[in-house]
Amino acid sequence: MSIEKILSISGKPGLYELKLQTRTGFVAESLIDGKKVTVGLRSNVSLLSEISVYTYDGEVRLSEVFRAIAEKEDNGPSLSHKEDNAKLESYFREVLPDFDEDRVYPSDMKKILNWYSMLQAKGLVSKEKPVAAEAPVAEEVKTEE
Template sequence: MKLEKVIAISGKPGLYEIISQSKSGVIVESLSDKKRFPVNSLHNISTLNDIAIYTYEEEVPLKAVFLSIFEKESGEKSINPKSSKNELTSYFGEVLPGFDEERVYASNIKKVLSWYNSLIDAKFDFSSIKEELEEESQEES
């Protein structure tokens, strides 16, 4: 599974993997219960690979944030996404120093941590993210 194939669907909890494309949309499979269903153009979908988090200097790709959490937690789950706002912002400050506290809300942090924990449950291979980020930094050099 690659992060480019993992999506979030607005109004639906959890994460989904794109299995195939159809004429009217895509077929997805839930990472949690493995149920498959079609998603059409009426649904708002976001590919996790295309999401970035605001910092005071730039926007950091979500995959870099996931990798930072993965390394901080040594491959285990993060703190509970339902923790208090202060705990969430303090934790997020550790994994992404300098995140823009005015534009990154506690609800955004909850979502990121929830998605990360879902990826851990689905046995996602975070080494692929590390390789991608290294390739991107070499291309920029």
């Protein structure tokens, strides 16, 4: 799952991919329509890779929540984010059984499911666990003396 460069920009709909950093901010491309926008340093921006969801045991990274949804739906689309709060909570309970309902609000669940739908349509989420990159093994080279 590669959400390291995916952003949520406050006041702008949808998700954006970080394209280029500039002196005064950065350039991001919308995942919805592909339009590029410039964002100043004063804008409120969140990297999806830095967001976590509260559970009773601590916090779970958003990428893990997306992976759990993909696992439940077999990499398919999730429940609509427009469902009523009771359905959202029961669906979220299936995906993340120990989420803290006192600190995770229905609006958060809607946002997470909406983001999942956008990322799933672009093929950026999967049920596969991320594989740690292995360092290449240097082969011993023999030289003739």
